[in-house]
Amino acid sequence: MSTDYQKPPVFSVRDLKVRYGEALALKDVRMDILPREITAIIGPSGCGKSTLIRCLNRMNDLVPGAVVSGEVLYHGENIYASEVDPVTVRRHIGMVFQRPNPFPKSIYDNIAFGAKINGYRGDMDELVERSLRRAALWDEVSSKLNKSALALSGGQQQRLCIARAIAVEPDVILMDEPASALDPIATVRIEDLMQELKEYYSIIIVTHNMQQAARVSDKTAFLYTEVDEDTSTRWGILVEFGETGQIFTNPRDRRTEDYVSGRFG
Amino acid sequence: MTALQEKERLWPGESEDGDQVALTGRRPTPRRVWTNRLALAGMVATVLLTLLPVVLIVFHITEKGLATMSWEFLTQPTPYSFRNEGGGFFNGLVGTGLMVGIAGGFSIPLGILAGVYLVEYGGKRWLARLVRFFSDVMTGVPSIFVGLFVYTAFVVQFGFGALMGGAALAIIMLPIIVRSTEEMLRLVPTELKDASYALGAAKWQTILFVILPSALPGIVTGVMLAVARAAGETAPLILTALGSYKVTTALVNEEIASLTLLIFDGARNPFAAGQARAWAGAMELLAIVLIFTVLARVAASRNRLNN
Numbered sequence: 001m002s003t004d005y006q007k008p009p010v011f012s013v014r015d016l017k018v019r020y021g022e023a024l025a026l027k028d029v030r031m032d033i034l035p036r037e038i039t040a041i042i043g044p045s046g047c048g049k050s051t052l053i054r055c056l057n058r059m060n061d062l063v064p065g066a067v068v069s070g071e072v073l074y075h076g077e078n079i080y081a082s083e084v085d086p087v088t089v090r091r092h093i094g095m096v097f098q099r100p101n102p103f104p105k106s107i108y109d110n111i112a113f114g115a116k117i118n119g120y121r122g123d124m125d126e127l128v129e130r131s132l133r134r135a136a137l138w139d140e141v142s143s144k145l146n147k148s149a150l151a152l153s154g155g156q157q158q159r160l161c162i163a164r165a166i167a168v169e170p171d172v173i174l175m176d177e178p179a180s181a182l183d184p185i186a187t188v189r190i191e192d193l194m195q196e197l198k199e200y201y202s203i204i205i206v207t208h209n210m211q212q213a214a215r216v217s218d219k220t221a222f223l224y225t226e227v228d229e230d231t232s233t234r235w236g237i238l239v240e241f242g243e244t245g246q247i248f249t250n251p252r253d254r255r256t257e258d259y260v261s262g263r264f265g
Numbered sequence: 266m267t268a269l270q271e272k273e274r275l276w277p278g279e280s281e282d283g284d285q286v287a288l289t290g291r292r293p294t295p296r297r298v299w300t301n302r303l304a305l306a307g308m309v310a311t312v313l314l315t316l317l318p319v320v321l322i323v324f325h326i327t328e329k330g331l332a333t334m335s336w337e338f339l340t341q342p343t344p345y346s347f348r349n350e351g352g353g354f355f356n357g358l359v360g361t362g363l364m365v366g367i368a369g370g371f372s373i374p375l376g377i378l379a380g381v382y383l384v385e386y387g388g389k390r391w392l393a394r395l396v397r398f399f400s401d402v403m404t405g406v407p408s409i410f411v412g413l414f415v416y417t418a419f420v421v422q423f424g425f426g427a428l429m430g431g432a433a434l435a436i437i438m439l440p441i442i443v444r445s446t447e448e449m450l451r452l453v454p455t456e457l458k459d460a461s462y463a464l465g466a467a468k469w470q471t472i473l474f475v476i477l478p479s480a481l482p483g484i485v486t487g488v489m490l491a492v493a494r495a496a497g498e499t500a501p502l503i504l505t506a507l508g509s510y511k512v513t514t515a516l517v518n519e520e521i522a523s524l525t526l527l528i529f530d531g532a533r534n535p536f537a538a539g540q541a542r543a544w545a546g547a548m549e550l551l552a553i554v555l556i557f558t559v560l561a562r563v564a565a566s567r568n569r570l571n572n
Contacts, residue, residue: 062462064388091465101456104479114464117474161460168464 008075010035010172010202011056015070018051018060024235026051029070031221031241038194038203040213040244043223044259048236049206050098052223053174056204057093058086091118094165098177100157102149102164107132107141110149110160114168127167134200135163136193155186162193166201173197175205179212191216210260213244220247222256323551330548333541339549343510343527347539354546356512357524360427361550363514364506364523365495367431372438373488377477379439380446380484385472396443403440411436412501420505426517430506434498438491445487449480482565489561493554499525524550 009032016029026048033039041049051060058079060066071078079089102110111128120127128145132138137159141152149160158178165173175194179187194203194216207213213220221241227234240247240256251257293301338353379396387393415433423429453476461471477484502508508526513519524546531543 057463059459059463062459087462087465087467090463095459095463097456097459097463099456101454101460103457103460103475113461113474114466117464117466117470164460164464 012073021065026236029238037218039219040217047223093172094170095174108145131163131167220244329544333545347534347536350538356522357527360522364430368434371435376442379443384450400440409500412504416504424518425507433501434495441491449483485565
């Protein structure tokens, strides 16, 4: 705990509020995310977990009608400042999605894509191998780099997507339910991989699965849905954020306790 | 018990003793079987009926065309009199190639760019709505109107020629390419775009390196459809290219032939030699469109990786 104060946060989220058109999706999010840690975001369906994580690399810009207010400070710099280019933000903050989404290209080209478009001048073969090794996929695909990525299994595809994200040498990797479409064995491999990657990257993971959050993460954020009875509209709020151990064993908020003990959600 | 009996009456074919599930002995009724056969026969008949004109056209054109088809036909221009035998439609082949080439050169890049605009930039903006609306209208405009338009706007001033014919064909091709490209780009999954953006790709890089390659086979099919349509047009060329018996590659101020114009000319004259050349010309045009379509399909599917 004491070291936390010495590490400046990689993300400081201040009073984040997101609307999709007229509908409020998420509000009152304040949290500091530390580097080289795994931060889990948990909560019931529709509480804004994905909305929150997509704010951290401005992917919400791509959703028509999405309006983000408040601040997301990345190493002290607001990524929503008007002079910031979202493309540059995403170059440093990679993302892995719920469903594996490799390009319909070869395994090699999938990894090389990000490096190519970002003007990488180094040895491409070496970069591809290093990225695949880091994603624990090299041994399985080294003999078929020119085969289509779509021929891989779901778990392999997801690790390929992680390798693809790693290849542009990001600082942070955002994972939006990366294992929810995978079988238990593939899930364990992704979780093991996250522990290895933690050494190099800050990882933020959205998950439906509370056991997964408890297993892999250092910090946990619990989001919950608030309902306005009069208009029957609902939006997400951040209920509690803290050490994963504390959230699961000694939550401060009643709603967190009910959720992690399986009483609802 | 009464409830159970009620249920038995509601569900036909259940065995008498409620609990027993009967898997055998419940064959479809003869009426059901015959309805099925009738429906199936109807569908097969409809398919055959649709195929019939295509097969007849191909068969008829090939049969009549083969009689006159020869190396000479493919490489010699049309003789100045319909009475004369010999000669061919080389002038038309050159004209069709030139004019469809010009039309494609303008309409393919423009059409694809417009399609990209509609999907990636336009959305529901008024300009996008306008482009969509006029593309739809233009697809339905009779092609002779396009010829008339080019005639009054340009031909009156600059004279007949390949460029005029090409312009008319480009106007016909453009809306087909715009709309088919738009449809194909819409089919590209959001997940793929997200993957590209998340790697720090700019919008133009995502469009150029992810979206267009994924949609390429479909776009090529749409383009081929437009090319085939243009190669088969006659009406707009009457007022813009006019037709000629000479082989020419001049772009302006010289009348130029096309395969379709020569077929039209040959078919409506009373002399056997002219009519025979028209059949061979029809066969030539059919073969060209067919070959191009097949080639484009192969090229497009090669571009995609096999799973």
